[in-house]
Amino acid sequence: IVKEFPEASLNGFEIYLDGGIRSGLDVFRALAIGAKFVFVGRAPMWGLFHSGQEGLENVIEILRNELETLMGQTGCNTLQDINSNLVQYKFPF
Structure with missing residues (x-):
């Protein structure tokens, strides 16, 4: 995001996506x-609405497994290894 809009100075702010x-x-x-x-x-x-706590835990596990699989496929050992060279995108989304 910062790379796409270099004129935007973050001044120590972090980007959270929701x-x-x-x-x-x-x-x-x-x-x-x-x-x-x-x-x-x-x-x-x-997951929570469907199956209570077990459903919630299952969905979180699925998300984690998907992310870990992608990290493995792209050679990322840590979250810090993930970078914009690994994805193709056009703004706006």
């Missing part, structure tokens, strides 16, 4: 384009 996150791929993309934190509300809520 909205539209449904999968580990969405989390990966958000981190790759500069988000420091990603909120995932809807998918875990679906």
Whole structure:
């Protein structure tokens, strides 16, 4: 995000992304384009409403597994290894 809009000075601010996150791929993309934190509300809520705490835990596990799989496929050992060279995107989303 910062790379796309270099004129925007963050002055120590971090980018947190909220909205539209449904999968580990969405989390990966958000981190790759500069988000420091990603909120995932809807998918875990679906699990919670469907199956209670077990459903919530299952959805969180699925998101984590998807993200870990993508990290492995792209050679990222840590979240800090995820960068904009790993995704193709056009603004606006």
